[in-house]
Amino acid sequence: MTTLVGASACNRERVAKEGKVTQAQAEEYLRDAVHMSSEGVLLEPSAKGLTSIERVRFGEIAQEMRRPAAVCFVERAIQTMSPGEVEGEQAWVGVPEGQIKLRARVSVDGGVLATEVLDSGFDDEEMENCLLEMLGKQRFPESRDSFAYFVDVYYWVSLGFFREAGTERFAKALRREQAQAARRGLPCLRGRVSPGAYEISALNLFDRDGDTVVNRVERGSLDPEISTCLAQAFRAVKIHSEPDAFIRPAAMDVEFVVAEDGAVSFDDERWLELIELEEQAERERKKAELLGDGVDELEPDGFEDPGASGPVDMGPRGPAEPPGPSGPRPEGPAKDPGAGGGAKPGAIKPGAIKPGALGPDGSEADPQKDAPKADPSAPEGTPDEPPQPSERDPSTPGVKLDLSPRR
Structure with missing residues (x-):
């Protein structure tokens, strides 16, 4: 019976095979991991009765070992790889890929005493030496029974997936x-x-x-x-x-x-x-469209946008002038009828008579006597202030009506 703990590219998180498994199950687990991912590390410690904490720790170690092992592969691949042909097809030759089984003998304090290669599918000897050197620097959990133990390390690597290669x-x-x-x-x-x-x-x-x-x-x-x-x-x-x-x-x-x-x-x-000139021209065309140039052009469906032939009158742009204060206005100094105006006798200029300028009997109204009395309950305000709409006026924009049921 054995315990497998590992980490691979197919699963970014730590993976542990819970409980005891047979050797056949361990080999099947290893084959599945190799087929599902382009690189990974599996650890098989010889220590028996590992606790859940120790299994988690071995999973973390397997995850940590992936990076230095990948460095070994990349640094060797950049030296040996070259484009070529394999069975008449374009391929890469000299790739330092393969599988290997290493063994690390661990001391009581967790240090590595010795390393060896148990089985290797690598054709590149430098790749094996780099992995052995990496394993010799690794630290493992301390022994619980004060005895040295060993850890079998499985590592595999290949170039991996490249879907768009050759397209x-x-x-x-x-x-x-x-x-x-x-x-x-x-x-x-x-x-x-x-x-x-x-x-x-x-x-x-x-x-x-x-x-x-x-x-x-x-x-x-x-x-x-x-x-x-x-x-x-x-x-x-x-x-x-x-x-x-x-x-x-x-x-x-x-x-x-x-x-x-x-x-x-x-x-x-x-x-x-x-290529860059074509892209620049395309950017300029899109920029011109966003800025409004070419608005008279037909749409792709053959129709024109409403208002494409000219501007639409949307009414006055500025806010309307506020109404003047109610009540009579103070009259200015009297002017000589014959001075400069040229007004004809009996002619009344439009707007000469203001609302409230005549009394109820048609005579001239006294501004102070005939002025409407102020409502004591009305809110105070200055004469120059325009009348403010009531907060409960439904015609006022933004008014919130209370439509909740009455209590």
């Missing part, structure tokens, strides 16, 4: 990223190399988010500092994200041409300029 969409996106990287690398060659053509081969390894983890540039006849500069330019290449991916490789080839006058160019330079 036209990915090829076009990678071509643009490659051209932009070449444009960033122009200063690396300008004034530093002799005239001629220089072919650059680059390899980038991307994570699931599309960012470059590590890259390399085949410098050929270039100086090391120039290839380092170009590697920095190609490191900014980014591709689309894939949540289920582990490591996705992409190869890029660029040819730089250095003229006699020192000018540096690269293939796809004109193509990149045309």
